[in-house]
Amino acid sequence: SASRLRCHGNRRLLTTVPNTQPQETPALPKIQQEEVPVYKGKSYEDISALRKQYLTPNVTSYYKKPLLIHKGSMQWLYDHEGKRYLDMFGGIVTVSVGHCHPKVNAALKEQVDTLWHTTNIYMHPKVHEYAEKLVAKMPGDLKNVYFVNSGSEANDLAMMMARLYTGHNDIISFRNAYHGASPYTMGLTAHSTWRYPLPGVANGIHHVMNPDPYTGLWGGNNCRDSPVQTTRHCDCSEKSGQDCCASTMYYEQLEQTFKYSLPRGKVAAMFAESIQGVGGTVQYPKSYLKRAADLVRANGGLFVSDEVQSGFGRTGEHYWGFEGHGVIPDIVTMAKGIGNGFPIGAVITSRKVSEVLSQALHFNTFGGNPLASAVGMAVLDVIDEEELQKNSLEVGTYMLKGLERLRDKHDVIGDVRGKGLMIGVELVADKDTRQHLSAPHFVDIWEMCKDMGVLFGRGGLNANVLRIKPPMCLTKADVDFALHVLDQALEKYPSNKGS
DSSP states (O other), rough: GGSSSSSOOOBBBBOOOOOOOOOOOOOOOOOOSSSSSOOOSOOHHHHHHHHHHHHHHOOOOOSSSOOOEEEBTTTTTETTOOEEEEEEEEHHTTTTBBBBBBHHHHHHHHTTOOOOOOOTTTTOHHHHHHHHHHTTTTOOTTTTEEEEEEHHHHHHHHHHHHHHHHHEEEEETTTTOOOOOOOTTTTTTTOGGGGOOOOTTTEEEEOOOOOOOOTTSSOOOTTTSSSSSSSOOOSSSOGGGOOOOOHHHHHHHHHHHHHHSSSSTTTEEEEEEEBTTTTTOOOOTTHHHHHHHHHHTOOOOOEEEOOTTTTTTSSSSSSSGGGGOOOSSSSSEEEEGGGTTSOOOOEEEEHHGGGGGGGGGOOOOTTTTTHHHHHHHHHHHHHHTHHHHHHHHHHHHHHHHHHHHHHOOTTTTEEEEEEEEEEEEEEEETTTEEOOOHHHHHHHHHHHHHTTTEEEESSSTTTTTEOOOTTTTTOOHHHHHHHHHHHHHHHHHHHTTTT
């Protein structure tokens, strides 16, 4: 019962007392840059007019006055006026090793002068060399790869493969999950904000209770595999994830779905992000995901790990996010950081699962093309050579602990969570009830950070979570600057509230 976990604490409401102490704007960290890159394109006004006239109206931008970015260098971005920004979102968790990384650029330039495109009707060396390098990073019998161009494409294909292999139709994903926005993967994605009213989108897909230790029914300060825990009290043992009460209770809810909503023993798959990305960097209770995978397999299904955002060393402790859950998936999907901004995606699975694609013709025109393969290999090399997984662990943990201190200082920060350089900061109106901060108030803080030179992402169903997923070359000096900026924005925030 819910009484097995208790949540209590002193009620803490946001103060409206203004901060009247004068503060200096934090100084950007110094970098080795000879001169500020000069923008030579159309005017800001012309670009804005072209965007409004020719792009579909659903293409929206961050900030009240959108930035016009024209140059990137490692963890830095430059706008059309030459202002430099610390990129703490990495092109939505996509720029993994740094904007315009010289080694990746060199690999692309060399391939541009050699061969662009043939498709797989002819052999070319790069896709084979890349496949060998990539699957070497995978455990078990995950040794066959099919290349695509995006995360949505990868999850599309994984859905089809799981259904073909098992002969079953029903697929499970979590509420609050994001697995893509194509007509097929839209069904997996469980955010009303990403849903179009189309027939057949949810065909055979079941969204189960999201095991969220912060905003969910159960959870406490020993539940997450993170350097920072929630402030909710719980009765779990600090040392034993197997004894996590929240994990057990969420698992019991999952069992109810199997008992009442699924054909017995005939499940196709379960999809899970290792850490939820778009949903606001939500982590599951310890041991939950492994138990869930075992249950799915016991009912004839495959476990699919969506590593589009959490893969390639971003979580620090492991190369793949699923390793932190102690599970080896049947299928792994990936994109974003795999190409450092170049459009690449992939599905990796075993030979026996991959053989189902031979039942009919299947083709991806651009998947595994020479340019993408050259870039992908260079990205793998940079991650290893520059020890970016280790950097993610060290710098990410340093930032998480700094954010924890800000949480304890500012009532508007309700939760800090994540691993490595996959971090979320949930902003709240009431620390005790965990009521989310309203959009106008969130935007005030967000805009102040941008004005001081730090670009944070935004996520969560209520769009009240700062998403921090920068290029993995981030330094501790960069973290100090970002923390200083956020601290100052939060200091200024109460004086703006309600104005």
